[in-house]
Amino acid sequence: MTTPPTRSRSRGWGLRVLQPLILLGAMWLIRALDAVLPGSWVTAFGIQSWVVDGLDGIVLSHGLHTGWPHLLANTIPFLVLGIIVALDGIGRFWAVTGIVGVIAGIGTWVFNAPGTVTVGASGLVFGYFGYIFARAFVARSLGHGILYALIAVAVVVVHGGSMLAGIFRAAEGISWQAHLFGAIGGALAAFVLRPTRPKEAPE
Secondary structure, eight states: OOOHHHHHHHHHHHHHHHHHHHHHHHHHHHHHHHHHHHSOOOHHHEEETTTTGGGGGHHGGGGGOOOOOHHHHHHOOOOHHHHHHHOOHHHHHHHHHHHHHHHHHHHHHHSSSSTTTETTTHHHHHHHHHHHHHTTSSOOOOOHHHHHHHHHHHHHHHHHHHHHHHHHSSSSSSSSHHHHHHHHHHHHHHHHHHOOOOOOOOO
């Protein structure tokens, strides 16, 4: 028995959309556990700039938040932009997330004030935006490029002001380093993971 193409296709889209939901769900679970268990995971696993013991935060810090308001502020933009990235493919979503997480983490560890602890998914949010923006320049075809350009413009219209403010006019206590290097990581991921263009058959 074969599966109808429409059902198989819708299942594929559903699995893609599920990926950022899984990651976001993990963030909410981590916040709940951190709220009820003794100690603080923020100080234990956040990025501690210029501290060798804080290097593990380069990977772990993106799933941690200082409180529920912090997590709530990141939830909607993470989900919207994450789903857009995930529609490119499950493997690509996790690859982009990994590249962005590492570059945002390293940039924050190096360029933030020594001893500063940084946590939060905003580096991933800015990374997804950087990926979507750069994706328009490395699309497989002109049509795909235009589509990603339109998506990037829509994101700029809705979130552009807050995105720019998060890098150039970040309030005290907000890591512009994570935002800036997240965006750089997203753009780099778009070029590293750019689709190969089909080769033309010889005449």
